[in-house]
Amino acid sequence: MKDILYTRWLLVKKQSFSLCIWLFLPLLITIAILSVTESVQEDFTVPIGIVLEEETNSSLALYNELNNTSLVTATVMSERKALRQLERHELDSVFVIKEGYQNALQEGNRNNLLEGYYSDRSFAYDIVKESIVSILQQETGRVHAANTVIQLEQQLNGAEDWSINEVIAKSKQIQTTENLLIHQFQYQGEKAAADNSRRSLNPWMIWAFSTMLITIFVFDWIIKERQQNVRVRFQFMKVSYPAYILYNVFVYLILFLITDGVTAIVLSLQYGAEISLITLLTFRLTICFVAFLFVTVWKNVYFMYVAAITWIIVLIAISNIPWIGNLHIWLSFLNPLDRFLSGEWTIGWFVVCLIGIVIWFKREEKNNA
Structure with missing residues (x-):
């Protein structure tokens, strides 16, 4: 494992500038969107x-x-x-x-x-x-x-x-x-509806969608590692192909966690957007696992990019469109960002992705046996 981490570190060091841009791009996108929104609001007064x-x-x-x-x-x-x-x-x-x-x-x-x-x-x-x-x-x-x-x-x-x-x-x-002028009524036993208007400009909502897309883009190296002219080297390595991939995912996970810490500090100081560290940690683990499983489905990088962008657009629609009846409740289960946007731990999707990774690992071990 030490040799794998050292090899990946050499690659990361060589691409340090571009990788830093990708890691901090969600934070930059969040600040840019909030700045433009505030400017437009001032212009329309x-x-x-x-x-x-x-x-x-x-x-x-x-x-x-x-x-x-x-x-x-x-x-x-x-x-x-x-x-x-x-x-x-x-x-x-x-x-x-x-x-x-x-x-x-x-x-x-x-x-x-x-x-x-x-x-x-x-x-x-x-x-x-x-x-x-x-x-x-x-x-x-x-x-x-x-x-x-x-x-x-x-x-x-x-x-x-x-x-x-x-x-x-x-x-x-x-x-x-x-609060005499604003009241919220509901039937007995019915849960109170979430106030979506409060989170329409929530910095963490903007960051969540952008960081999920960027995480998928950063994990495009998995597709490149599966190319035949590159994958042939695994026959001469002590570590199996799936173990090698997971070790490298762990390296990128550490980099993302460091970036998330900086993001939490910046958004807290700049916009007063507080967040629980456990909520942020479970979300990052889940998003990395989701991005990993998503990328392993594709064999072509460009098709993967198009599919990722399309998926994020669908998730934005699910999160912000007021669906009729209980449709929104059912669709929220299909949205890996829903728990995080509600300020809760992303446990359900984390467990599902963990099971998916175990299945992927066993299958790859069998194929490379």
């Missing part, structure tokens, strides 16, 4: 101008809530500058928060609080206006609820002396902690 005739807590809260939406990029500026940029079509629309906005809100008045300006190219003015109206309705509703609570407190001679701001702050806290 609607720029609007916000003019504050008075800077109060309520007016600044409205500005911050608008700016936190994925649709809008709000910028505070003077009215003159905002209207000038609107004329140049640099802004989609301009909204002026008039003086007395906070006092009007505290009185429950929603009329004439803002002024809106738009041009003939303002395609998102109505959408932003409706968003602002909904925010105003929410704020006035909180104020009305606070006044009702205070009146009840006075009528019942309660010991608590709450102000309007304290009641509003408490209502916001309850809305955040209790």
Whole structure:
């Protein structure tokens, strides 16, 4: 085994640069896709101008809530500058928060609080206006609820002396902690559906698909080792052909594990994408075994490349398309990435692949006997 590892090390050392590129390519693909996605999202936000005739807590809260939406990029500026940029079509629309906005809100008045300006190219003015109206309705509703609570407190001679701001702050806290506006219903005994929207831009999902494809590509040396003019040398070696192949798979597995450790550190620091080391380890073992068994099926490298790309596309479709009924549950069993994407250990596919490798080893030992 020592001689085999040394021989493979000489080959890896000779191809060290290209091999490093292949090993870290999934990480580079992940960073590139996330960077492009964030850039596109920023480009598709609607720029609007916000003019504050008075800077109060309520007016600044409205500005911050608008700016936190994925649709809008709000910028505070003077009215003159905002209207000038609107004329140049640099802004989609301009909204002026008039003086007395906070006092009007505290009185429950929603009329004439803002002024809106738009041009003939303002395609998102109505959408932003409706968003602002909904925010105003929410704020006035909180104020009305606070006044009702205070009146009840006075009528019942309660010991608590709450102000309007304290009641509003408490209502916001309850809305955040209790999640009053978002609920998930299910029948008794039915498992809760997974929130796929949260993992649509999950760095580990992008990395998982790309690393599976790259792992298959890296294992193309197995097909080259089976060529007749190369395989003839195994007749003069002390180690059998299947043992030689598995020893070399072990070498590449070690290289992949080192790369995965670096990937875990980078994604954790850059995107806050934490992952269990055991989950990552079982996934890497499974993917290497899957790639090994997949490559052993093919005799032509180029056909193997085409089949691998096609398979990955099918897996992406299985993982992201909302299938009808229980079809998605059944198809998830055919997806070796499903457990990893759910944050679980990839045990089932690992056992299946391990059995497949044992069968392959016994068959090759018999053929080379």
